[in-house]
Amino acid sequence: xxxxxxxxxxxxxxxxxxxxxxxxxxxxxxxxxxxxxxxxxxxxxxxxxxxxxxxxxxxxxxxxxxxxxxxxxxxxxxxxxxxxxx
Numbered sequence: 847x848x849x850x851x852x853x854x855x856x857x858x859x860x861x862x863x864x865x866x867x868x869x870x871x872x873x874x875x876x877x878x879x880x881x882x883x884x885x886x887x888x889x890x891x892x893x894x895x896x897x898x899x900x901x902x903x904x905x906x907x908x909x910x911x912x913x914x915x916x917x918x919x920x921x922x923x924x925x926x927x928x929x930x931x932x
Contacts, residue, residue, distance in 0.1 A: 850885060859886055860893050867900035872915045875901040895923055 849855045850862055863878070870878065879886060879894050886893050898919045905911070 860896065863893075863897055864900070867897060868904045870901060871910075872898070872901050872905060872912065892926060895919070895926065898922070 850857075850859050859882075866875065866878065875897060879897060883894075902915060902919055905915075
């Protein structure tokens with residue numbers, strides 16, 4: 847993530863974090879996102895939501911389902927601008 851703050855790597859935040867979607871649990875991903883929230887908020891493309899949805903999908907595929915995590919992400923997505931959601 848530190849590299850994404852430098853000029854040639856700007857806008858590669860999703861690329862930097864995407865491999866971690868399958869590895870980290872939802873709470874770990876949320877902590878990582880909160881740690882780098884300032885950088886991620888500069889993007890217009892709902893990176894935080896994409897990463898959290900991907901993490902939930904990976905956890906569901908592993909047999910881990912937590913309804914409270916699902917509802918948390920669902921509420922985040924509902925608050926988004928309709929154009930960004932799609």
